[in-house]
Each structure stands twice: as structure tokens, then as C-alpha cells.
Amino acid sequence: MDLSYIINELGEERHQYFNAIAPPIIQTSNFAFDTVDDLRNAFRDEMAGYIYSRGINPTVDILREKLAALDGAEDCLVFNNGAAAIFAGVFAHVKTGDHIVSVQHPYSWAAHLFDKVLPRFGISTTYIDGTSIENFERAILPNTRLIYLESPNSWFFDLQDLSAVAELARSEGIVTFIDNSYCTPLYQQPIKMGIDLAMQTATKFIGGHSDTLGGVLSGSGEMIRKIFDSEFLCVGSGIQPFNAWMLLRGLRTLPARLNQISASTGKVLDWLKSEPKIEETIFPLDPGFAQYELASKQMKGAAGLISFYINMNRVEEIEGFCNRLKHIRMAVSWGGHESLIIPRCSSVSRENFNPDDRTHRMLRLYVGLEDPEYLITDLRQALTGENG
Numbered sequence: 559m560d561l562s563y564i565i566n567e568l569g570e571e572r573h574q575y576f577n578a579i580a581p582p583i584i585q586t587s588n589f590a591f592d593t594v595d596d597l598r599n600a601f602r603d604e605m606a607g608y609i610y611s612r613g614i615n616p617t618v619d620i621l622r623e624k625l626a627a628l629d630g631a632e633d634c635l636v637f638n639n640g641a642a643a644i645f646a647g648v649f650a651h652v653k654t655g656d657h658i659v660s661v662q663h664p665y666s667w668a669a670h671l672f673d674k675v676l677p678r679f680g681i682s683t684t685y686i687d688g689t690s691i692e693n694f695e696r697a698i699l700p701n702t703r704l705i706y707l708e709s710p711n712s713w714f715f716d717l718q719d720l721s722a723v724a725e726l727a728r729s730e731g732i733v734t735f736i737d738n739s740y741c742t743p744l745y746q747q748p749i750k751m752g753i754d755l756a757m758q759t760a761t762k763f764i765g766g767h768s769d770t771l772g773g774v775l776s777g778s779g780e781m782i783r784k785i786f787d788s789e790f791l792c793v794g795s796g797i798q799p800f801n802a803w804m805l806l807r808g809l810r811t812l813p814a815r816l817n818q819i820s821a822s823t824g825k826v827l828d829w830l831k832s833e834p835k836i837e838e839t840i841f842p843l844d845p846g847f848a849q850y851e852l853a854s855k856q857m858k859g860a861a862g863l864i865s866f867y868i869n870m871n872r873v874e875e876i877e878g879f880c881n882r883l884k885h886i887r888m889a890v891s892w893g894g895h896e897s898l899i900i901p902r903c904s905s906v907s908r909e910n911f912n913p914d915d916r917t918h919r920m921l922r923l924y925v926g927l928e929d930p931e932y933l934i935t936d937l938r939q940a941l942t943g944e945n946g
Contacts, residue, residue, distance in 0.1 A: 583617055584799055597609075611798075617799040617802050617803050618636055618796070621797075622636055625743075625809075628744070635775050635782055638772070638795050640773035641665075642793070645789070646775065647775050648668075648671060651733045652681050655681075655701060656682075658672060658681065658703070658705070659686060660686070660706040661707055661709075663714065665708065672706075687716075688718040691722045702730070703732060704734075705735070707723065707737070710741070712892070714840060715740075719852060720753055721752055736753050736756055741859075745858045745861070746856060755777040760772030760805050762893025763816065765805055767808060768895065772797055819862050820861040822926075822930040827839060827841055829934045833938075836867070840866065841864050843857065862926070866920070867916050867920055868919050868920075873903050876901055876921075879941060887899070893924075895926050898923070902922075
């Protein structure tokens with residue numbers, strides 16, 4: 559299915575709403591029925607029609623159809639945020655006594671789920687270095703029910719061989735789940751590589767403007783139906799119509815934004831690599847990246863995020879660099895129009911800062927839609943402490 563068709567036409571029955579180019583926001587909590595039989599049929603299958611916007615809503619449905627097609631999936635659900643999508647997708651496939659294998663250093667709220675919530679229900683998690691398929695083989699137990707992936711992750715950009723993990727999991731009857739927020743479906747389609755469930759935080763590149771939240775979970779019709787009938791409806795974490803409309807608006811420009819961000823990222827990366835005060839850069843499609851060959855095989859592109867180690871041995875120096883930035887904002891997340899930076903030392907108290915621990919000297923830069931020279935000038939003046 560053509561990308562332009564998916565983004566601009568799929569799911570949009572314009573003749574039903576006055577041929578409006580932008581679809582309406584169906585901002586309603588519930589829907590009326592003409593007969594008791596109609597209502598009775600709706601109760602039998604809430605996913606098949608419109609009864610209550612906690613479940614299915616016309617505006618949300620347009621977004622669902624587009625996002626499922628982008629992922630190459632049969633169906634998808636859209637949540638209020640990425641953490642909610644992770645919770646529902648994981649919780650739907652484990653029970654008391656089960657075991658999960660997860661890559662190390664997952665998204666913080668995934669780790670919270672594995673470390674704080676699931677143990678209350680007798681569900682354990684083993685963290686592994688996911689760069690080796692042998693580590694997955696060794697970690698699988700007789701009660702392993704789910705493998706949780708994040709490829710690449712959002713700091714070190716560690717990758718997993720998705721096809722190999724999918725093949726191993728299928729042979730053991732284990733569900734595979736991936737956080738695909740870094741790549742979006744435009745740069746990586748895990749379901750086509752055999753992964754069962756693909757999640758992305760729509761807050762980031764799909765929305766693109768840092769003004770709404772969303773989480774996407776795509777997979778087979780059977781899996782999505784299972785999650786809808788249980789976790790999705792029970793927890794009530796589905797996205798609201800207005801937020802879905804905002805994500806539809808962001809989706810229109812996703813390819814153009816990713817193209818510009820990718821080009822700008824390359825220029826900023828080249829400058830960082832030439833700067834003596836930058837010890838090392840990390841970027842998955844840099845030929846010097848340890849898993850470059852796998853990244854080139856699995857990913858069609860990479861945009862925005864660059865991690866780097868800075869040659870500064872005092873926390874005050876790193877803080878000074880960050881505080882001097884005039885146009886690059888200090889904030890979490892990524893994927894919006896604005897460039898952002900976050901230093902890892904912000905999660906370490908000053909007295910515990912250790913320059914010999916490289917992670918304390920690590921920063922993550924997100925390159926947004928600004929001109930790359932504008933960003934380079936800001937980085938340069940912040941490094942030198944001189945206006946320029």
C-alpha cells in the first residue's frame with residue numbers, strides 16, 4: 559500500500575462528512591440506536607461498531623486504520639500514551655507464575671512495570687544484553703511467555719536481530735513485543751520481520767509538535783481483539799477523539815519531517831565528531847557504530863537522536879555547557895519540532911558524580927526542524943563559553 563495513500567486517504571470517507579478535507583472530531587461519549595436489536599448487537603461485539611467512546615470512536619478509527627497499515631499489521635489500538643500501550647500489550651500475555659525476558663535498559667516505565675508492578679502478581683523478568691541471540695536462548699525458561707525488545711533503544715542505540723529473535727520465540731511459543739518508537743514504521747517494520755506486537759509512542763514523531771500524547775500497539779487481529787476485550791476496555795486507557803485528531807494532523811507531515819530531521823542529524827553528527835571536546839558520538843547509522851551492519855539491514859533510516867560523551871571532568875562544566883545553550887532546550891522526549899538535550903548527570907547528585915563513569919559524562923541530543931547550522935552555532939558557543 560502506497561505511503562502517500564495511507565497518510566492522505568486511507569480510512570477517510572469524506573462523502574460522509576460534507577467532503578471536508580480534514581476529518582471531523584467526533585467528540586461524543588456515546589452513540590444512539592434506533593432499535594433494541596441494534597443495541598443488542600452492539601453489546602455482543604463492541605469492537606465492531608460504535609457504542610461508547612471508551613472503546614471505538616470514528617475519529618480514532620481513521621487513525622487506527624492508518625497506523626495499522628503503516629506497521630504492516632492487521633489491526634492496532636491507540637492509547638493515551640506509550641506507557642499505557644506497553645502496559646496493555648504486556649499484561650495481556652502474562653499471568654501469575656510467568657516469566658519475561660527483556661533487553662537491558664528499557665524505557666523507564668517499562669522497567670517500572672517489570673520491577674514494581676508485575677512482581678506483585680508473581681511475574682518475574684530477566685534482563686539481558688540483547689545484542690546477542692545466544693543471550694536470549696540462555697535466558698528462556700519453561701515459563702517464559704514474553705520477550706520484550708527495544709531496537710534501537712533511545713540512549714545507547716543497542717539493537718536486537720529482530721528476525722532471529724522472532725524465529726526463536728516462535729519455536730518456543732513465546733510472544734514478542736517491541737518498542738519501535740525510535741524508528742517509527744517509516745524506518746522499521748518489526749511485524750514484517752516476525753515480531754508479534756509493535757508499539758510506538760505517538761507523542762514523538764507521529765504527533766511531531768510536542769502538543770499531544772499517544773501510544774500505538776499494532777499486531778494481528780486476534781491479538782488486538784484479545785487486548786481490546788480485556789485490558790483496553792477495563793483500564794480505560796484509549797485515546798480521546800481530539801488527541802486522535804491531533805495525531806492525524808501530525809501524521810500528514812511525518813515523511814517530510816523525518817526527511818529533514820535525518821538530513822540535519824547527519825550534519826550535526828559530522829560537526830560533533832570533529833569537535834575535540836566531544837569524546838565519542840553514538841548513532842546507529844554511523845559506520846563506526848558497533849552494530850552498523852545490523853542497523854543498515856533492519857532500518858531504512860535514523861533520525862534525530864545522537865548520544866555523545868563530553869570531555870569534561872567536572873559536573874559543573876557539563877552543567878555550564880547545558881545552561882549556556884540558547885536555542886536547544888533541556889527536556890525529556892524527542893520527535894517534536896524543537897531540538898532538545900538531556901545530560902545523564904541530571905539523574906546523579908553532584909556529590910555522586912564520577913568522571914571515570916562515562917555514563918555520567920553522557921548527553922543525548924535530539925535534532926529537530928531548525929536549520930542545522932543554527933544548532934551547530936548554539937552547540938559551539940555553549941562548548942566554548944563564547945557568543946557566536
